[in-house]
Amino acid sequence: MFKLFEPNKIFSITSKAPKYVMVLFILVLSIGLVEALILSPEDYKQSHSVRIMYVHVPAAWISLGIFSSITLLSLSGYIFRNKNFFLIAKSLAPSGLVFNIIALVTGSIWGKPTWGTWWAWDARITSMLILAIFYLLYLIAWRIYEDKEQVLKITTLITIFGIINIPIIKYSVDWWNTLHQPASINIMSNSSIHSSMLLPLMIMTAAFALFSLLIFLMKYNTELIKLKNKGLDRL
Amino acid sequence: MINELLNMNGYGLYVWSAFSFTLLSFLTLYYVAKVQYIRERNKFIAKYGSLDAQKAKVARTQTINQEILSGSQSI
Numbered sequence: 001m002f003k004l005f006e007p008n009k010i011f012s013i014t015s016k017a018p019k020y021v022m023v024l025f026i027l028v029l030s031i032g033l034v035e036a037l038i039l040s041p042e043d044y045k046q047s048h049s050v051r052i053m054y055v056h057v058p059a060a061w062i063s064l065g066i067f068s069s070i071t072l073l074s075l076s077g078y079i080f081r082n083k084n085f086f087l088i089a090k091s092l093a094p095s096g097l098v099f100n101i102i103a104l105v106t107g108s109i110w111g112k113p114t115w116g117t118w119w120a121w122d123a124r125i126t127s128m129l130i131l132a133i134f135y136l137l138y139l140i141a142w143r144i145y146e147d148k149e150q151v152l153k154i155t156t157l158i159t160i161f162g163i164i165n166i167p168i169i170k171y172s173v174d175w176w177n178t179l180h181q182p183a184s185i186n187i188m189s190n191s192s193i194h195s196s197m198l199l200p201l202m203i204m205t206a207a208f209a210l211f212s213l214l215i216f217l218m219k220y221n222t223e224l225i226k227l228k229n230k231g232l233d234r235l
Numbered sequence: 236m237i238n239e240l241l242n243m244n245g246y247g248l249y250v251w252s253a254f255s256f257t258l259l260s261f262l263t264l265y266y267v268a269k270v271q272y273i274r275e276r277n278k279f280i281a282k283y284g285s286l287d288a289q290k291a292k293v294a295r296t297q298t299i300n301q302e303i304l305s306g307s308q309s310i
């Protein structure tokens with residue numbers, strides 16, 4: 001089954017896809033920005049500062065999702081002995097790190113008018129910072145280790161240790177007294193967020209997901225060409 | 236209307252800087268990814284061009300090489 005995902009076979013798709021993803025991303029982002037900045041209502045407590053949520057929350061969600069995917073792909077790479085999984089994981093990491101940084105910086109900007117401080121060693125903020133460190137370690141490992149087998153082992157180990165942090169981030173607001181409020185959106189039960197705010201949040205999340213897909217495709221194509229460059233050297 | 240949108244009850248500076256930072260990060264990441272792609276592709280074209288006839292024949296058998304040369308990623 002995995003033969004369908006062989007780089008040689010899927011390059012014809014991954015090389016053409018970015019332009020379509022780009023068009024879709026611009027379209028969804030434009031709608032999302034209008035919804036988030038103009039059409040959505042202000043909060044009765046936080047006033048207009050609540051609009052920061054529309055970039056902060058999707059960025060945090062996507063950085064968590066990407067790290068979980070990287071771990072799953074790395075483990076699958078080992079289980080199924082398929083190096084393409086590692087290549088996909090490596091191509092996902094840069095956008096994951098950038099979304100993590102966006103979540104930290106926009107959270108800090110939101111913290112000033114809401115809590116009166118740019119930074120607090122709150123459980124959720126600290127665990128998000130730790131996630132950024134894991135992302136950095138993962139990307140640095142790919143750069144510094146030349147031995148292929150060694151880099152696969154090290155990066156998988158980093159993701160295994162890093163994944164322990166994901167449930168900590170998710171449940172930090174329930175386990176500890178933090179400045180963050182408990183989750184307003186629940187997949188399993190009713191969400192406490194109003195639909196007029198949920199809609200722009202979902203549109204912005206879709207836009208961010210499309211952007212991470214775009215960067216993933218560009219990075220993945222670059223990695224495939226790198227492999228082909230090595231192939232030409234061996235001819 | 237415009238003033239209201241920019242000022243946002245005194246929260247404009249925070250809201251606009253958060254959105255600007257996000258969009259700037261997107262542009263930077265896109266630019267870096269694009270530059271890396273072009274660099275690798277140019278390296279590939281240079282290497283492919285310097286192959287002797289025998290090696291070029293072998294390289295041509297792989298369709299992925301033709302697709303890289305055709306530059307189908309156009310963004």
